[in-house]
Amino acid sequence: MDPYFVRDLFGIQGLDIRWYAVIICVGICAGLGTAFVLTKKRGYNTDMPIDLLLVCIPLAIICARLYYVAFEWDSYKDDLWSIFAIWQGGIAIYGAVIGSVIGGFLFSKYSKISFGDILDIGGPGLIIGQAIGRWGNFVNQEAFGNLITNEALQWFPYGVYIDKLGEWHQATFFYESMWNLIVFVVLLWYFKRAKHKGNVFVMYLVLYGVGRAFIEGMRTDSLWLIKDVVRVSQALSLLLVVAGIIYLLYMHKKEPKAYAAYEGKYSIAYREMQKELKMQKKEAQEEKISGKQPMQPEDKEEK
Numbered sequence: 001m002d003p004y005f006v007r008d009l010f011g012i013q014g015l016d017i018r019w020y021a022v023i024i025c026v027g028i029c030a031g032l033g034t035a036f037v038l039t040k041k042r043g044y045n046t047d048m049p050i051d052l053l054l055v056c057i058p059l060a061i062i063c064a065r066l067y068y069v070a071f072e073w074d075s076y077k078d079d080l081w082s083i084f085a086i087w088q089g090g091i092a093i094y095g096a097v098i099g100s101v102i103g104g105f106l107f108s109k110y111s112k113i114s115f116g117d118i119l120d121i122g123g124p125g126l127i128i129g130q131a132i133g134r135w136g137n138f139v140n141q142e143a144f145g146n147l148i149t150n151e152a153l154q155w156f157p158y159g160v161y162i163d164k165l166g167e168w169h170q171a172t173f174f175y176e177s178m179w180n181l182i183v184f185v186v187l188l189w190y191f192k193r194a195k196h197k198g199n200v201f202v203m204y205l206v207l208y209g210v211g212r213a214f215i216e217g218m219r220t221d222s223l224w225l226i227k228d229v230v231r232v233s234q235a236l237s238l239l240l241v242v243a244g245i246i247y248l249l250y251m252h253k254k255e256p257k258a259y260a261a262y263e264g265k266y267s268i269a270y271r272e273m274q275k276e277l278k279m280q281k282k283e284a285q286e287e288k289i290s291g292k293q294p295m296q297p298e299d300k301e302e303k
Contacts, residue, residue: 027132031125056103067095116197123204131180145170
């Protein structure tokens with residue numbers, strides 16, 4: 001059977017643009033768009049998620065790679081330079097999440113924005129990005145599950161045909177993508193109802209962890225904590241689920257804190273003030289060109 005897609009979308013002077021990269025970029029854009037909407041609901045302007053993204057993406061890529069290498073060390077220990085060959089494949093979602101959290105923490109310290117707000121805005125953005133990004137596995141024909149020998153079940157989306165093996169396997173990438181979409185909808189619903197900052201992100205960890213722990217058990221390419229005994233992602237997912245549920249139950253009993261309104265450069269009020277100052281400056285320049293005396297803000301109020 002022919003491949004569903006060729007891996008390369010097109011090439012530019014020897015540089016191959018791959019479907020996987022394009023799909024990941026689409027996922028990032030979807031996450032950023034989600035962050036734009038949620039940012040305003042927490043009283044911040046849209047400069048915030050853009051600057052946050054510039055901090056988080058490099059750290060997410062680095063940590064996604066290091067996470068993968070750490071649990072596949074035998075494949076890299078004899079050729080350390082291959083660790084940097086990320087274009088050859090080998091990244092992990094949980095590593096990217098860890099990198100994003102680190103980036104969010106550093107950004108919160110720099111911007112003086114609540115770390116809980118950053119996490120809550122980032123959680124739904126992460127999960128919609130993951131839902132879309134999983135389709136990169138479809139193009140690459142990876143992250144699939146167990147062999148399907150029953151011909152009655154050899155159809156997509158239950159299964160996916162793997163050309164290099166000439167076999168049908170469970171389409172675990174699709175299962176996770178659909179689960180992530182469900183989690184995304186739940187998080188958007190919960191965003192308006194969460195009583196404490198940070199709860200939305202914890203809910204993301206819990207819900208994603210439930211699905212990942214189950215689906216990971218079907219995959220044939222898992223990273224192993226203990227070979228053929230404990231999968232890394234299953235162990236981490238279950239840990240996050242248990243810890244997250246305990247945290248949410250604990251926070252449910254506590255009264256919400258009263259936070260002072262953020263008034264820094266990422267606030268909506270600051271954006272409006274900057275617009276007003278620019279407009280005043282523009283009007284002053286126009287009046288100067290026309291030969292009139294620039295009107296002062298006090299004069300405008302009297303007028």
